[in-house]
Amino acid sequence: MTTLYGHRAPNTTARAPHWSDAALCRRTDPEAFFPAGIGAAVQQQIDDAKTFCTGCPVRLACATSAITNGWDKGVWGALDEGQRRRIVQRRPENLRQAIRDEWAKRKANPYFDAxxxxxxxxxxxxxxxxxxxxxxxVLGRNYTPAQLGLILARGREPHGTTKATCGRPGCVAPEHLADDIVRWDRSRDAA
Ligand code: SF4
Ligand SMILES: [Zn+2]
Structure with missing residues (x-):
């Protein structure tokens, strides 16, 4: 798979701050954002990627970059290929608002709503x-606030204890939460 950006921080040497430094998907499999083919399973994968993006703090910058740079494949900034194409075709004066409008059309996500x-x-x-x-x-199951945030960040059910890793007591920012799987991934990466 070739991507222009790869859903990872760019390889800069100057280390100027860039929105992708805060990308929620930096440690995830890029393939998850580039479902190929058609059918219900692919549609589900697209939807899962968009749900994941919904918890990302830089989704507006991500969607804006994808549109202005013509990244036409995959899910970027909680928008799929068709959504970005439609925005481009409309040539909106206010791109950021057009992106927000497209987000708002997305079918309700009960986890996000809660x-x-x-x-x-x-x-x-x-x-x-x-x-x-x-x-x-939500959908008949009980969740703690941290578990809800983790579902938004990871697009999956939490495993084990879910808690913030940012040091702020009670913080439920999706990208600040970790469960057993996230902790395991991080300790493996650090090893
Ligand atoms: S919005 Fe989605 S694709 Fe973009 S940086 Fe965030 S998680 Fe990655
Ligand atoms: Zn926090």
């Missing part, structure tokens, strides 16, 4: 859980 309605982003990138209850039922 999370977004009970959380508030803080200026420094952490996310606060706003209500007293720390158990939320």
């Amino acid at each position: 999370y977004a309605s009970r959380t508030e982003q803080e200026d420094d990138g952490h996310v606060r859980w706003l209500i007293k209850s720390t158990s939320v039922t």
Whole structure:
């Protein structure tokens, strides 16, 4: 597979800050964002990738870059190929708004809805859980706030204890959460 960007931080030597430094997908398999073919399984993979992007703090910059640079394959910034093509064809004056409008059309994600309605982003990138209850039922299963955030970040059910790794007590920013699998991946990478 050839990609222009590879869903990874660019190989810069100057290390100027770049939005991709905060990409949620930096440690994931790039193939997950480039489903090939047609059919229900591929559509599910596209949807899973978009769900993953929904928890990414740089999704607007990612979608904007994909459109302005003509990255026509795969899922970028929670938009699939067709969505980006439609935006390009419309030649919107306000690209960022067009991207947000396209996001809004996406069919409701009950995990995102449950999370977004009970959380508030803080200026420094952490996310606060706003209500007293720390158990939320989605599609018949109970989740803690951290588990909900992890589902948004990883696009899968959590395994083992899920907690923030950013040091901010109670933070539920999707990208700040880790469960057993994330911890295992990180310790393997560090070894
Ligand atoms: S929006 Fe999606 S594709 Fe873009 S950096 Fe974030 S996780 Fe990766
Ligand atoms: Zn945090």
